[in-house]
Amino acid sequence: MVDLQAVAQAMGELDEERLKELLAAFVAGKPTAEEAMQVISACQEGMAVVGELFEKEEYFVGDLIFSGELLMGAINMLKPFISGSTAEKIGSIVLGTVHGDIHDIGKNIFKNMSEAAGFEVHDLGIDQPPSAFVEKIKEVKPAIVGMSGVLTLALESMKETVEAIEAAGLRNGVKIIIGGNPVTKEACAYIGADAFTNNAAEGVKICQGWVK
Ligand code: B12
Missing domain, CATH: 1.10.1240.10 (Methionine synthase domain)
Structure with a gap:
């Protein structure tokens, strides 16, 4: 090692x-x-x-x-x-870096790891407005929505995204996980997400628990 x-x-x-x-x-x-x-x-x-x-x-x-x-x-x-891929898909995730934030290295790590665990990941990319999440959820009906952000301002964008998902009547159909350096338990409660993490491997475990 x-x-x-x-x-x-x-x-x-x-x-x-x-x-x-x-x-x-x-x-x-x-x-x-x-x-x-x-x-x-x-x-x-x-x-x-x-x-x-x-x-x-x-x-x-x-x-x-x-x-x-x-x-x-x-x-x-x-x-x-x-990385790696399992033949059988265990669920799907709509993933993106939220509006105002262009950091994507952490998001990409989580994407690789969740694909390796058998998730189908629909990656929206960086700086994505709430409407992009809402449209993709309508299109692919994922089990999980993952939001990434490392700027402090990303927390506000995450909150707006959850609100938009709620306003579109889609909140009950998805679990929402947020990740990135500034996310905390308090931020998670403020944003209205179901889980948070600063560690991609832990994020994958949480998602696996949701689709069991
Ligand atoms: C590299 C970097 C950049 C690169 C990003 C390259 C890229 N393609 O991403 C570039 C140069 C583009 C950049 C730009 C800027 N940056 Co910058 N950047 C960083 C730096 C040094 C590292 C970020 C990083 O990649 N970390 C490593 C990854 C692996 O960690 P992570 O993102 O947390 O991801 C892990 C977990 O959180 C988790 N995870 C992440 N996302 C998700 C999502 C889900 C769903 C799940 C489950 C898990 C998960 O998995 C990962 C692996 O475990 C940080 C410092 C820091 N402490 O983070 C500053 C930092 C984030 N940047 C900062 C700033 C200020 C900027 C700029 C404004 C600088 C400028 N003046 O232009 C711009 C912002 C532009 C914008 N609008 O976004 C500040 C933010 C301050 C703040 N509080 O908001 C920081 C904190 C530096 C600092 N201390 O001042 N930056």
């Missing part, structure tokens, strides 16, 4: 060479999905450090962009170990 702290540190320091070196050795050992997820969590920790340094104005937008590229590179290396 790779040194998770070293992975988090390399990500936080935007040390591309070190990160690639650590990940190359890790994937050569053919990790399990669980181990790959631990490495993703370590990368997530490193991204939090990037965020903190951005707030302190030690990093700038260019560094945020580079950190996103680094993380995408890491996810691409780890994807073969967390």
Whole structure:
């Protein structure tokens, strides 16, 4: 198993060479999905450090962009170990990053993992208004709606989306899960979602419980 702290540190320091070196050795050992997820969590920790340094104005937008590229590179290396497809579909999910927010790395991790678990995922993409969720729910009648967002303002967009789903008379037919860095128990209650998480693997478990 790779040194998770070293992975988090390399990500936080935007040390591309070190990160690639650590990940190359890790994937050569053919990790399990669980181990790959631990490495993703370590990368997530490193991204939090990037965020903190951005707030302190030690990093700038260019560094945020580079950190996103680094993380995408890491996810691409780890994807073969967390992805997969089961022939039998266990349920469907309408997923999107909510209005005003263009962050999608976390959403894409959740998408890969839930597809690997047998869900059919209809990914709306980023910066999606409430109407896009409502239209897609009408079209594909999913069991679950997943909303992603990492900006504080995303919480308000999530609330508006739940309200739009309610106003369209669709709320009783779906379970709603929200994910992303700022979601909390309190935010979940305010937004009117059924569950929240900051961890894609936990999100998949919650969704599996709903379609049992
Ligand atoms: C990379 C990054 C970017 C990249 C994003 C690239 C991309 N394609 O996504 C770019 C450069 C585009 C970017 C832009 C901006 N960013 Co930015 N960004 C980040 C950074 C460093 C990492 C985000 C990330 O990918 N984290 C790693 C992923 C894996 O974590 P995650 O999203 O939480 O996802 C996990 C779980 O939450 C869960 N999950 C996620 N979604 C879902 C959904 C469901 C349904 C489920 C079940 C689970 C789930 O699964 C994932 C794996 O476990 C964060 C710092 C931070 N602490 O997050 C700042 C951060 C989010 N950004 C910030 C800011 C300010 C901006 C900009 C406004 C900067 C600017 N001045 O232009 C713009 C915003 C533009 C917009 N309108 O959205 C702030 C937000 C502040 C706030 N409180 O709102 C942060 C917190 C940095 C900071 N500390 O100041 N950013």
